[in-house]
Amino acid sequence: MEKEWRRSMPLLSMNIVMQLTGLTARQIRYYEEQELVLPARTEGKQRMFSLDDIDTLLEIKDLLKTGVNIAGIKQIFELKNSPVVSKDVRKVISDIELRAIVKEEMQLAQRQQRASLRQGDLSRFYR
Amino acid sequence: MEKEWRRSMPLLSMNIVMQLTGLTARQIRYYEEQELVLPARTEGKQRMFSLDDIDTLLEIKDLLKTGVNIAGIKQIFELKNSPVVSKDVRKVISDIELRAIVKEEMQLAQRQQRASLRQGDLSRFYR
DNA sequence: TAGTATATGTTATGTTATCTAACATGTCAA
DNA sequence: TTGACATGTTAGATAACATAACATATACTA
Numbered sequence: 001m002e003k004e005w006r007r008s009m010p011l012l013s014m015n016i017v018m019q020l021t022g023l024t025a026r027q028i029r030y031y032e033e034q035e036l037v038l039p040a041r042t043e044g045k046q047r048m049f050s051l052d053d054i055d056t057l058l059e060i061k062d063l064l065k066t067g068v069n070i071a072g073i074k075q076i077f078e079l080k081n082s083p084v085v086s087k088d089v090r091k092v093i094s095d096i097e098l099r100a101i102v103k104e105e106m107q108l109a110q111r112q113q114r115a116s117l118r119q120g121d122l123s124r125f126y127r
Numbered sequence: 128m129e130k131e132w133r134r135s136m137p138l139l140s141m142n143i144v145m146q147l148t149g150l151t152a153r154q155i156r157y158y159e160e161q162e163l164v165l166p167a168r169t170e171g172k173q174r175m176f177s178l179d180d181i182d183t184l185l186e187i188k189d190l191l192k193t194g195v196n197i198a199g200i201k202q203i204f205e206l207k208n209s210p211v212v213s214k215d216v217r218k219v220i221s222d223i224e225l226r227a228i229v230k231e232e233m234q235l236a237q238r239q240q241r242a243s244l245r246q247g248d249l250s251r252f253y254r
Numbered sequence: 255t256a257g258t259a260t261a262t263g264t265t266a267t268g269t270t271a272t273c274t275a276a277c278a279t280g281t282c283a284a
Numbered sequence: 285t286t287g288a289c290a291t292g293t294t295a296g297a298t299a300a301c302a303t304a305a306c307a308t309a310t311a312c313t314a
Contacts, residue, residue: 011147013140013300014272015169020138025272026291042142044299046272069289140271141301152301153262171270173301196260 010040010048017049021057031060034070036077137167137175144176148184158187161197163204 014025021028031037032047037056039047049057056077063073141152148155158164159174164183166174176184183204190200 011143012138013143016138016140016175024291026293029273030290042299044272045274046299048143064290151262153264156302157261169270171301172303173270191261 007051010050010053012049012051012054014047014049017054017057020054021061023057023061028057031057031070034074036060036070036073134178137177137180139176139178139181141174141176144181144184147181148188150184150188155184158184158197161201163187163197163200 012020014028017023017028018025028037028047032039037049037053037060039049039053042048060073063076064070068076139147141155144150144155145152155164155174159166164176164180164187166176166180169175187200190203191197195203
């Protein structure tokens with residue numbers, strides 16, 4: 001309860017966030033438009049990000065890379081914020097994400113009669 | 128060696144540093160002019176501060192409030208960076224600062240035949 | 255007492271960083 | 285092909301920051 005303070009404090013400007021996440025300003029603003037991140041604003045309306053925001057952005061980046069679209073990410077984030085999942089958040093969430101992704105990919109594959117999901121794409125969920 | 132990374136990373140812009148330290152931009156720039164802090168710069172020459180810089184600024188603020196002038200602070204910082212004092216840095220430094228301050232104040236008092244140093248001013252060094 | 259140094263305030267002027275909004279484009283699936 | 289999605293690009297406006305010069309209060313010094 002001193003670390004929480006810092007992680008949620010909006011200290012970082014756009015430029016730094018671009019560097020830390022490897023995302024473009026356009027991407028970051030788009031994700032905000034889609035309400036996936038909600039950076040604070042200065043009096044002059046400039047975005048200020050917290051470390052938590054960085055985590056969120058990195059997760060978005062990762063999920064997009066995995067093939068989940070914005071709508072899917074929205075769902076996942078909603079699940080995360082649902083009070084049901086507040087025991088061992090970390091692990092539970094991973095499972096949920098996994099299932100969401102697999103489900104989406106399965107549906108895709110079915111609809112297209114093809115295997116859009118190569119083995120390698122799930123490897124990071126196993127060990 | 129993962130925390131060092133973060134503490135020395137220049138992530139913070141002027142505005143945030145002003146808020147975190149309670150110093151004005153003028154003060155911060157002046158301290159840099161006096162080479163007490165050396166913030167990084169963006170390509171566009173804008174200052175970017177690290178958490179270490181914040182610590183330094185807060186220390187400057189504190190020392191100034193205690194009555195030490197810029198020259199004195201410079202000395203103290205030089206002592207800190209001297210390789211001699213690299214065992215139990217924390218404690219040793221406090222002592223050095225204390226002595227430096229006391230010395231300065233004593234000289235002042237002597238020259239002026241007055242007691243410029245009230246008891247209360249040193250109270251924070253004792254317990 | 256008059257003069258000087260120190261640390262900071264204030265103002266002016268230019269540059270960099272960020273904003274919003276609109277339009278363009280590559281990719282993929284229907 | 286057509287359309288949706290995610291992102292690129294550009295334009296024009298504003299916010300944030302830069303340097304530099306001058307002003308000033310306080311505290312020392314002569």
